[in-house]
Amino acid sequence: MAAEIQVRTGQAPPALTREASGERFRAQFYDPRFDDELDAIRRLEEIAWRNYQDGRKAPRTVEAGPGFANPDMRISVEWKATRDRLIVAEKTQKDPGTPSRVLIVCGSPRNDGSCPGEVSKTWRLANVARDTAVARDVEVDLLDLSLLTSGYRYHIHPCKGCVSTAQPLCHWPCSCYPNHDLGQADDWMNEIYERWTLAHGVILVLPVHWYMATSPVKLMMDRLVCADGGNPDPTSTRGKNAQLAKSIEMQGWGYPKHLAGRVYGIVVHGDVAGIEDTRRALSDWLDWMGLIDAGPMARLDRFIGYYEPYATSHEALDRDEGVQRETCNVALAVTNAVAMMRKGTLSKPDAGLSPPRPK
DSSP states (O other), X not given: OOOOOOOXXXXXXXXXXXXXXXXXXXXXXXXXXXXXXXXHHHHHHHHHHHHHHHTOSOSSEEEXXXXXXXTTSEEEHHXXXXXXHHXXXXXXHHOTTSOOEEEEXXXXXXXXXXXXXXXXXXXXXXXXXXXXXXXXXXXXXXEETTHHHHSTTOBOOOOOOGGGTOGGGSBSSOOSOOBGGGTBOOBTXXXXXXXXXXOSXXXXXXXXXXXXXXXXXXXXXXXXXXXXXXXXXXXXXXXXXXXXXHHHHHTOOOOOBTTTTOEEEXXXXXXXXXXXXXXXXXXXXXXXXXXXXXXXXXXXXXXXXXXXXXXXXHHHHHHOHHHHHHHHHHHHHHHHHHHHHHHXXXXXXXXXXXXXXXX
C-alpha cells in the first residue's frame, strides 16, 4: 500500500497577542464619533478576542441533513443557505420555461461615486451590451464590480488556494468565508455565485490594468475556482481536513464543472497595451471552466484613445462608433448563442468527448 501523502505545515504565523488583536479591532473605530462609546467598544473587543482564541469561524451551525455524506455533521448556516440558493438557481437556469438570462459583468473599479469622480468607459460599454440584449427580449443582470470601491462593506475576499492542497478541499460554493473569528465577513461572492448560476450567458466587460485583468475581476475569477471541480459536500472532508481531502482525491475525483454549458462573450479595452493578452487569458479561463464562446465576434479587444490623454478618454469613446457597434455585436452573438444553446442546436463539435486528464 502506498504511503500516506504528507500534509506540509509550518508556514502559518503565530497567533496574535491580546494587545495586537485589540489594536486591530479598535482600528475600525478610528473616527472620533465613536469616542463616546469606548467602554462599549472595549466590551466588544473582549468578545472578539475570545472568539479569535476559540476559532469561531462559523458561530451559527445546523445539521447538514439528507444528501450529505455525513448528515449529522454541523455546518455553517450561512454556507448552507448559499448552497440551497444555488440548487434553486441551477433548477431555474435549466428550466426551459424560464426567460433567457445574460449576466453582464462590469469589471472596472472606477465610478463617479468614489475617488475617480467619473463613470468608467467600461460602464458605458456594459450598458451598450445591456441595451442590445434587452432589445432581444433577454433578461439582463448587470453585475457592477465597482461597488467594491464605492459600496458600503462590499468585499470579495481572496482565494485561499484550498484546491492546491486537494481538489475535494475546495467546496462549491466556497466555504472559506465568512470566517467570523478573523473578521472575514460580508463576502459578496455568496451573491455572485448565485448570479453566475442563474445565467445562460455571461459577458465580461473590462479595461486592462497593468497588462492584466483588473483586481476586482481577478478576485472574482479566483473565487470561482470552486465552480471548476469543487466539492459540493463539505461533510465529506469533515470541513477543512486536509489529510482526508488528499485521500479522497487519490481515490479518484470527477472534477465537476458547475457552470459548464453557459455561453460567453468578452469585451476588453485599453489605451496603450495588454488588450490581446488579457482577452486571451479570459477566454482560456472560461473555456477551461466549460463555458462556450459565442464565436469570434463575441471576443473583442480594442484600444480606445490610443496614447491620448486620459482626460479626454470619454470623448475618444464618443468618437469611436466602431467599438460601440462591435460591443453590440458581442451582445448579439451571445444572445444568439444562448437561444441556440437552449434549443439544443448550438454546434459543439467536441460534445460527448471526455478529457483523458481532467483537472
